[in-house]
Amino acid sequence: MRKHLLALGATLALSPCLMAQKIGVINSMSGPEAPIGENITNGIKLAEEDLKKKGVNLQLVWEDDTGKPQISMSAMEKLATRENVVGVVGPYTSACSNAVAKLAEKYHVPLLIPAAAKEEITRQGLAHVFRMNAPADKYASSLIDAATSLGKPRSIAFIYENTDFGTSTSKTAKDYVATKGIQVVADVSYPKGSADYRSTLAQIKSKNPDLVFMVSYVADAILLMRQSREVGLQPQAFLGAGAGFTTVEFAKERAISDNVISCTQWTDDVNWPGAKDFGARYKAKFGKEPTYHAACAYASMIIMAETAKASGGDRAKTRNALKAGKWNGIMGEVKFADYDGFTNQNNHHMLVQQIIAGKYETVLPAQFATKKAVYPFPKWK
Amino acid sequence: MAVFLQSLISGILIGGVYALIGIGLTLIFGVMRVINFAHGDILMVGMYLTYLIFTLLGIDPFVSVLITFPLMFLFGGFLQKVFINRVLDALAQNQILLTIGLGLIMSNTVMLIFTSDYKILTTSYSSATIKVGGGVSVSTPLLISFLITAAITAALYWFLLKTDTGQAIRATAQDRDAAQLMGINVKRMSIIAFGLGAALAGTAGALISPTYYIFPQVGSVFTLKAFVITVLGGMGSVVGATLGGVLIGITESMSAVYISSGWKDVVVFVLFLLVLLFKPSGLMGKSRT
Numbered sequence: 001m002r003k004h005l006l007a008l009g010a011t012l013a014l015s016p017c018l019m020a021q022k023i024g025v026i027n028s029m030s031g032p033e034a035p036i037g038e039n040i041t042n043g044i045k046l047a048e049e050d051l052k053k054k055g056v057n058l059q060l061v062w063e064d065d066t067g068k069p070q071i072s073m074s075a076m077e078k079l080a081t082r083e084n085v086v087g088v089v090g091p092y093t094s095a096c097s098n099a100v101a102k103l104a105e106k107y108h109v110p111l112l113i114p115a116a117a118k119e120e121i122t123r124q125g126l127a128h129v130f131r132m133n134a135p136a137d138k139y140a141s142s143l144i145d146a147a148t149s150l151g152k153p154r155s156i157a158f159i160y161e162n163t164d165f166g167t168s169t170s171k172t173a174k175d176y177v178a179t180k181g182i183q184v185v186a187d188v189s190y191p192k193g194s195a196d197y198r199s200t201l202a203q204i205k206s207k208n209p210d211l212v213f214m215v216s217y218v219a220d221a222i223l224l225m226r227q228s229r230e231v232g233l234q235p236q237a238f239l240g241a242g243a244g245f246t247t248v249e250f251a252k253e254r255a256i257s258d259n260v261i262s263c264t265q266w267t268d269d270v271n272w273p274g275a276k277d278f279g280a281r282y283k284a285k286f287g288k289e290p291t292y293h294a295a296c297a298y299a300s301m302i303i304m305a306e307t308a309k310a311s312g313g314d315r316a317k318t319r320n321a322l323k324a325g326k327w328n329g330i331m332g333e334v335k336f337a338d339y340d341g342f343t344n345q346n347n348h349h350m351l352v353q354q355i356i357a358g359k360y361e362t363v364l365p366a367q368f369a370t371k372k373a374v375y376p377f378p379k380w381k
Numbered sequence: 382m383a384v385f386l387q388s389l390i391s392g393i394l395i396g397g398v399y400a401l402i403g404i405g406l407t408l409i410f411g412v413m414r415v416i417n418f419a420h421g422d423i424l425m426v427g428m429y430l431t432y433l434i435f436t437l438l439g440i441d442p443f444v445s446v447l448i449t450f451p452l453m454f455l456f457g458g459f460l461q462k463v464f465i466n467r468v469l470d471a472l473a474q475n476q477i478l479l480t481i482g483l484g485l486i487m488s489n490t491v492m493l494i495f496t497s498d499y500k501i502l503t504t505s506y507s508s509a510t511i512k513v514g515g516g517v518s519v520s521t522p523l524l525i526s527f528l529i530t531a532a533i534t535a536a537l538y539w540f541l542l543k544t545d546t547g548q549a550i551r552a553t554a555q556d557r558d559a560a561q562l563m564g565i566n567v568k569r570m571s572i573i574a575f576g577l578g579a580a581l582a583g584t585a586g587a588l589i590s591p592t593y594y595i596f597p598q599v600g601s602v603f604t605l606k607a608f609v610i611t612v613l614g615g616m617g618s619v620v621g622a623t624l625g626g627v628l629i630g631i632t633e634s635m636s637a638v639y640i641s642s643g644w645k646d647v648v649v650f651v652l653f654l655l656v657l658l659f660k661p662s663g664l665m666g667k668s669r670t
């Protein structure tokens with residue numbers, strides 16, 4: 001009997017096609033980042049279903065990092081050494097991803113980061129770290145390019161939260177506007193969760209900038225726009241980089257969110273293969289519109305799982321296959337390339353969108369546009 | 382000049398709400414000598430209560446203070462009667478652990494019920510302003526909440542100074558044993574004091590809701606702030622907490638403009654340290670042996 005079992009075990013071990021691909025997921029499922037983390041969780045769940053239909057036997061090991069880098073790191077240690085996963089998808093925030101990236105390299109575990117923006121993560125020459133989304137510099141350059149193509153802004157004010165995501169996004173934006181001859185008239189960072197930005201915004205208003213560039217997570221974005229309206233800050237355009245300006249909650253606050261320009265990694269009206277279908281199925285299953293985080297997470301999990309399967313569950317082979325592979329799916333064409341100092345970075349196309357009548361409409365690039373952009377920003381009512 | 386006035390006004394208005402949080406904490410400390418580390422979480426409960434009343438019954442957050450205040454008073458009284466009264470004679474660290482524990486239970490229970498999603502209360506006046514002239518504007522919801530705060534603070538002063546119960550509370554705060562010997566029911570006074578403290582925190586939560594956002598962990602931001610305000614004003618001093626709250630509000634607002642908003646917390650804590658260095662008992666505190 002024992003011999004039989006051994007033999008059976010050996011056959012199973014030798015036939016990776018039958019074996020479940022064990023893949024780790026690190027995500028912010030609780031804590032302050034949980035509202036966004038939920039999108040990532042849902043995206044991965046949808047990927048799991050689709051993979052099952054395609055015959056990829058998947059075993060996911062979920063780890064919650066509560067948005068804290070140290071917990072993220074211990075989750076990675078556990079996945080790499082105890083759970084022996086083939087690869088890991090996650091974590092969500094830049095701070096967590098950056099911390100985990102070095103561990104992935106140490107343990108030679110392929111790590112696919114779905115939606116963290118900080119550039120440095122894929123700029124350290126780490127061979128095992130891959131990133132799906134476009135990094136922070138793309139947020140900045142696509143937003144500023146949009147503004148310069150719509151009007152002739154001469155000055156810009158920055159207001160951003162003093163986190164990894166906020167400072168790195170605005171730093172690249174500042175470098176970028178310098179090349180465009182736009183003058184920086186205000187440069188303000190703020191601690192996340194403050195109740196009152198009025199004094200800061202009044203100060204920015206006194207400089208009368210043509211553009212106001214904000215980097216914030218969910219709730220601060222609404223607060224900043226509300227208080228901008230209060231103090232009567234009236235630039236040609238409000239540019240919202242990232243998370244807080246691309247949520248359904250933000251769009252719902254029409255009095256303050258209409259005509260704000262933001263950029264995103266993904267929308268469901270883009271003509272990348274399967275994007276519309278993904279949007280519809282997501283809405284049917286979870287009762288909410290998918291955010292770009294969901295799409296990034298979905299695409300990341302599909303790629304990681306299929307590559308892991310094709311590589312027979314071997315970490316080194318999976319890494320090489322990720323590096324060499326090319327995909328085309330709901331995120332458009334995906335290839336992990338080395339360019340401009342980046343390693344294993346998908347050179348993703350950002351979409352510029354504007355909230356028009358309470359709805360996100362893609363306004364640039366022209367081939368994906370659903371509506372014409374409103375510029376300059378209309379007078380506050 | 383407009384920027385200066387704007388930040389001064391915002392600072393005073395937001396400081397009024399901070400004062401309300403600080404008064405609650407200082408009242409509890411004054412009477413019980415217990416530092417309530419669940420104060421921010423009680424405020425958070427007040428916020429969710431306001432949110433529920435607004436979304437389910439459609440009652441305006443400012444009007445709902447009339448409901449929130451008594452409910453939070455009962456909640457505070459309950460906490461005092463069931464939990465805090467038992468540790469009044471225990472070591473300070475045990476009391477702290479108990480209040481921290483209560484706070485954790487509150488925030489996690491709320492997270493289970495409402496999930497950790499941010500809730501935003503949108504009223505018709507959420508971003509409305511009154512133009513004062515000279516480019517200065519005053520946020521309508523903030524102004525209303527400041528007026529309510531002022532009214533509540535005035536009522537509280539009257540209660541503490543003029544009514545028998547108020548005087549009994551002050552007597553208990555001055556000397557628990559002597560008060561008991563004079564025939565004051567100190568246990569009851571403790572319940573009233575904690576109830577009032579919780580009601581004030583809950584009211585502050587209700588007043589912040591239209592301009593801030595609500596999530597289960599929001600309490601931690603305010604617990605620390607309340608603590609700084611209370612110590613700055615002098616532990617146990619209601620006047621001191623009022624002063625401390627407004628002072629912190631103005632400091633935050635001014636330093637955000639004239640130094641950097643990333644450094645405003647640092648400025649607040651430096652000010653805090655300076656006060657403690659030169660007047661260790663706080664602005665209005667009497668040193669007690």
